[in-house]
Amino acid sequence: MIDFARVQKELQECSKEIDTSGIRVSPKSDNLARLTGIIPGPLGTPYEGGSFEIDITLPDGYPFEPPKMKFVTKVWHPNISSQSGAICLDILKDQWSPALTLKTALLSVQALLSAPEPDDPQDAVVAQQYLREYQTFVGTARYWTESFAKASSLGVEEKVQRLVEMGFADSLVRSTLEAVGGDENLALEKLLSS
Amino acid sequence: MEDCASSDEDYYYSSDRESLDGLENEDSDFQWASSRGPSTKVITKESLLAAQREDLRRVMEMLSIREHHARTLLIHYRWDVEKLLAVLVEKGKTDLFAEAGVSVVESEDTGMAVSSSSTAMCEICIEELPTDKMTKMDCGHVFCNDCWTEHFIVKINEGQSRRIRCMAHKCNAICDEAVVRNLVGIKHPDLAEKFDRFLLESYIEDNRMVKWCPSTPHCGNAIRVEDDEFCEVECSCGAQFCFSCLSEAHSPCSCIMWEHWTKKCRDESETVNWITVHTKPCPKCHKPVEKNGGCNLVSCICGQAFCWLCGGATGRDHTWSRIAGHSCGRYKEDREKKTERAKRDLYRYMHYHNRYKAHTDSFKLESKLKETILEKVSISEERESRLRDFSWVTNGLYRLFRSRRVLSYSYPFAFYMFGDEIFKDEMTNEERDIKQHLFEDQQQQLEANVEKLSKFLEEPFDQYADDKVMEIRMQVINLSVITDTLCKKMYECIENDLLGSLQGNTHNIAPYKSKGIEKASELAVCRNSKASTTTDKCLPSDCGTSGKRDRPFSFGSSDDGGCPSQKRAKESYGGGFFDLNLPAEL
Ligand SMILES: [Zn+2]
Ligand SMILES: [Zn+2]
Numbered sequence: 001m002i003d004f005a006r007v008q009k010e011l012q013e014c015s016k017e018i019d020t021s022g023i024r025v026s027p028k029s030d031n032l033a034r035l036t037g038i039i040p041g042p043l044g045t046p047y048e049g050g051s052f053e054i055d056i057t058l059p060d061g062y063p064f065e066p067p068k069m070k071f072v073t074k075v076w077h078p079n080i081s082s083q084s085g086a087i088c089l090d091i092l093k094d095q096w097s098p099a100l101t102l103k104t105a106l107l108s109v110q111a112l113l114s115a116p117e118p119d120d121p122q123d124a125v126v127a128q129q130y131l132r133e134y135q136t137f138v139g140t141a142r143y144w145t146e147s148f149a150k151a152s153s154l155g156v157e158e159k160v161q162r163l164v165e166m167g168f169a170d171s172l173v174r175s176t177l178e179a180v181g182g183d184e185n186l187a188l189e190k191l192l193s194s
Numbered sequence: 195m196e197d198c199a200s201s202d203e204d205y206y207y208s209s210d211r212e213s214l215d216g217l218e219n220e221d222s223d224f225q226w227a228s229s230r231g232p233s234t235k236v237i238t239k240e241s242l243l244a245a246q247r248e249d250l251r252r253v254m255e256m257l258s259i260r261e262h263h264a265r266t267l268l269i270h271y272r273w274d275v276e277k278l279l280a281v282l283v284e285k286g287k288t289d290l291f292a293e294a295g296v297s298v299v300e301s302e303d304t305g306m307a308v309s310s311s312s313t314a315m316c317e318i319c320i321e322e323l324p325t326d327k328m329t330k331m332d333c334g335h336v337f338c339n340d341c342w343t344e345h346f347i348v349k350i351n352e353g354q355s356r357r358i359r360c361m362a363h364k365c366n367a368i369c370d371e372a373v374v375r376n377l378v379g380i381k382h383p384d385l386a387e388k389f390d391r392f393l394l395e396s397y398i399e400d401n402r403m404v405k406w407c408p409s410t411p412h413c414g415n416a417i418r419v420e421d422d423e424f425c426e427v428e429c430s431c432g433a434q435f436c437f438s439c440l441s442e443a444h445s446p447c448s449c450i451m452w453e454h455w456t457k458k459c460r461d462e463s464e465t466v467n468w469i470t471v472h473t474k475p476c477p478k479c480h481k482p483v484e485k486n487g488g489c490n491l492v493s494c495i496c497g498q499a500f501c502w503l504c505g506g507a508t509g510r511d512h513t514w515s516r517i518a519g520h521s522c523g524r525y526k527e528d529r530e531k532k533t534e535r536a537k538r539d540l541y542r543y544m545h546y547h548n549r550y551k552a553h554t555d556s557f558k559l560e561s562k563l564k565e566t567i568l569e570k571v572s573i574s575e576e577r578e579s580r581l582r583d584f585s586w587v588t589n590g591l592y593r594l595f596r597s598r599r600v601l602s603y604s605y606p607f608a609f610y611m612f613g614d615e616i617f618k619d620e621m622t623n624e625e626r627d628i629k630q631h632l633f634e635d636q637q638q639q640l641e642a643n644v645e646k647l648s649k650f651l652e653e654p655f656d657q658y659a660d661d662k663v664m665e666i667r668m669q670v671i672n673l674s675v676i677t678d679t680l681c682k683k684m685y686e687c688i689e690n691d692l693l694g695s696l697q698g699n700t701h702n703i704a705p706y707k708s709k710g711i712e713k714a715s716e717l718a719v720c721r722n723s724k725a726s727t728t729t730d731k732c733l734p735s736d737c738g739t740s741g742k743r744d745r746p747f748s749f750g751s752s753d754d755g756g757c758p759s760q761k762r763a764k765e766s767y768g769g770g771f772f773d774l775n776l777p778a779e780l
C-alpha cells in the first residue's frame with residue numbers, strides 16, 4: 001500500500017540537499033516503512049549544536065496518511081514529551097497534506113524547535129517552566145542538548161556514574177554537570193572545591 | 195366521588211356552553227384552533243433527497259452558484275440557511291466562500307485544460323504524466339488521477355466525506371463532489387455510493403433541526419422540526435420522543451431532570467443506600483444485619499453480637515451507654531445524623547417515585563381499558579335511545595390519557611425542582627416552600643380531577659338509563675375541560691414561576707399541547723420539473739450513476755460499519771415506549 005516508489009524518490013532528493021538542509025533520512029532496514037531522521041538543532045536556540053534523532057514509521061496509506069514521528073534523542077521542549085519523545089505538531093495530524101514530504105515534515109519539526117507553542121503543549125511540565133521561568137527552561141534545554149544530543153555527551157550516564165563512585169551524591173553530580181555544560185573535568189573541579 | 199362539583203365548580207360554570215358542546219363533535223377544533231397543521235416533518239429515505247434539494251436550490255438561486263458549491267456551503271454552515279445568509283450580509287460573498295472552502299472559478303477557466311504541454315509532474319507521486327491523466331480542482335491545484343483517488347478513498351474511509359480538502363498543503367478548498375464521485379467510482383463503485391450516502395445524510399447528521407427517529411429497530415426516518423428544538427414529536431412509525439434528548443417524551447420534566455431520574459430509577463441507588471444505612475455486615479458470618487431499636491448492640495442470627503457504631507464483635511451484656519468488654523469511643527451523633535439524612539432522602543425519593551409509578555401504571559391499565567370502554571360505546575349506540583353521539587367518551591378517554599401523562603411526569607419534575615440535587619443554591623428555603631406549595635396545590639387539583647374522570651369513564655353507562663347517561667356525559671365533558679385547563683396552568687406555572695424565575699435557566703420544557711404529542715407529517719416529495727431542467731449534473735442521483743436513480747439507500751444498515759450515527763439514540767428502546775397518548779386508531 002505504501003507508495004515505495006515515492007519514498008525512494010524522497011530519499012534520493014533528501015540526500016542531494018543534505019548540505020543545505022542538514023536533514024538526513026535513512027531506512028532502518030530494507031523495509032522502507034521504518035526510517036530514521038536526523039535534524040540539526042537550529043542556530044540561536046538551546047538546541048544549537050545538537051543532533052536529534054527521530055524515529056519514523058510510515059503507515060500503509062503514506063503519503064495519503066501522515067508519517068508517524070517521535071524523538072529518539074531526549075529533548076526538553078514544550079511540544080515534545082520529555083518522556084516518550086512524542087511530538088505535538090499539526091501537520092503530523094489533521095493538517096497533513098500528501099503534498100508534504102518526509103523532508104518538509106522534518107523541517108517543520110526543526111522549525112518547532114525554534115518556535116515552541118507552549119499554549120498547545122505535549123509536555124505540561126516543560127510548558128509551565130517555559131512560561132514561568134524562561135531562563136531555567138533555556139538552561140535545562142541546553143543541558144539536555146549537551147547531555148543527550150551531542151556525540152561528545154553520549155556518555156553522560158557514565159560520567160555521572162564515575163563521579164558518584166568518587167563519593168558525590170547523584171543529584172549533586174547531575175546539577176553540577178548541568179551547570180558546567182557536561183564537562184566531566186570541570187564538574188569534578190567544582191565538586192571538589194565546594 | 196359522587197359530589198364532584200365541590201372545588202371544581204369554578205371551572206364548571208365558567209366554561210362556556212359552546213365549548214362544552216364542541217367537545218361532542220370529533221371534528222371540531224375544540225380549543226385547538228390556534229395550532230396550525232404540524233410543523234414537524236417526517237423525512238423518509240424517499241423524501242430526504244427532496245428535503246435537501248429544497249435548501250440547495252434556495253442557496254443556488256440566491257448566490258447563482260452550482261449545486262456542489264451550495265452543498266459545500268450548507269454543510270459548512272450546518273444546513274442553517276439563515277446563518278449562511280447572515281454571514282453573507284455581514285462579511286460578503288468572498289469571505290463566505292473562503293470560510294467554507296468554496297472556490298468559484300471563472301467559466302473560461304473550467305475544464306481539464308491543465309497546461310499546454312502534454313505531460314506534467316504530479317507533486318504527490320513525483321511522476322511525469324500525460325495531462326489527460328491529471329485533474330485540476332477548482333482551487334487550481336493539479337495532481338494525477340491516481341493520487342486524487344487514493345486521497346479520496348482515505349478520506350471517505352476516515353468518515354470525512356462531507357469535507358474532503360484539496361491535497362495541496364494549506365489549501366482550504368473542498369474538492370468538487372462530482373470529481374470525487376467519478377474518480378472513486380472507477381475503482382470502487384461501492385465506495386462512491388457510500389460517499390453519496392454520506393453527502394445525503396449530512397442533511398440529517400449535520401443539521402441541528404433534523405434528527406434520526408430513535409426507534410429500534412430503526413424505522414429509517416428522520417424528523418425535522420421547524421423552529422423549536424424543545425418539543426415532543428411522533429414519527430410516522432408511531433415512536434413518540436423528546437426531540438431534544440431522543441428519549442421518551444417526558445414533559446413537564448426537563449431533559450436534564452429526566453436523565454437524572456431514569457438513572458436514579460435504574461440504579462436503584464437509593465435502595466442500595468438504604469441497605470448500607472440500615473444494615474451492617476456481621477463480623478463473624480458477614481451477613482447484613484438490620485438494626486432494630488435504639489440500642490447500638492445488635493446481634494446476628496448466627497448468634498454473634500456486635501457494636502453498630504464500629505462493627506466490632508462484642509459480648510452480649512450492655513447498658514444504654516456501654517457494651518460490656520467494648521469501648522470504641524465513637525461519637526454516635528455524627529453517624530446518626532448521616533443516617534437520618536440518608537433516610538430522609540430515601541423517603542423523599544420514594545414519595546415521588548411511588549406517585550410517578552402509580553400514574554404510569556394507571557396509564558397502562560387505562561390503555562387496556564380502552565377496549566372495554568369502546569365496547570360500551572358500541573353497545574350504547576345499538577340501543578334504542580335518543581342518545582346518538584358518544585364522541586364524548588372517546589374525547590374524555592383521550593383527555594384522561596393526556597392528563598395522566600402530564601401528571602406522572604410532574605412527579606420527577608417536582609422531585610428535582612424542590613430538591614437539592616439540581617437546584618441547590620438557586621432558591622432560599624422560604625422561596626422553595628412557597629413555590630412548592632403553589633405547585634403541589636395545582637398538582638393535587640389535577641390529580642383529583644383525573645381520578646374523577648377515570649371513575650366516570652369506568653361506569654357501566656351502557657346499562658344505564660338515558661338520564662343517568664346524560665349526567666355522566668355532562669361530568670365527563672366537564673372534567674375533560676377542567677383537566678385540560680389544569681394541565682395548561684401547570685405548564686404555565688412551571689415556565690413562569692418556577693423555572694422562569696431561575697437565573698441562567700438551562701431547563702427547557704416541551705410546551706403543553708392539548709392535542710397531545712404532535713404527529714409529524716410526511717414531507718411532500720415534489721418531483722417538480724425544475725429539478726430535471728437543471729444543467730447542473732451534480733445531484734447524487736443524476737451524476738455518474740445514471741440508471742441507478744431508484745436504488746434503495748440502505749439507511750442505518752450496520753453492514754457498512756462506517757455509517758456515522760452520533761445522532762442516533764444510544765440506548766435501545768426495547769419496548770420502553772408507553773403510548774401515553776390516545777392511540778391513533780381510536
Ligand atoms: Zn500522482
Ligand atoms: Zn487546492
Ligand SMILES: [Zn+2]
Nearest residue numbers: 407413429431
Ligand atoms: Zn420512526
Ligand SMILES: [Zn+2]
Nearest residue numbers: 436438439449
Ligand atoms: Zn428530553
Ligand SMILES: [Zn+2]
Nearest residue numbers: 476479494496
Ligand atoms: Zn452472623
Ligand SMILES: [Zn+2]
Nearest residue numbers: 489490491512
Ligand atoms: Zn439493647
Ligand SMILES: [Zn+2]
Nearest residue numbers: 501503504522
Ligand atoms: Zn464500637
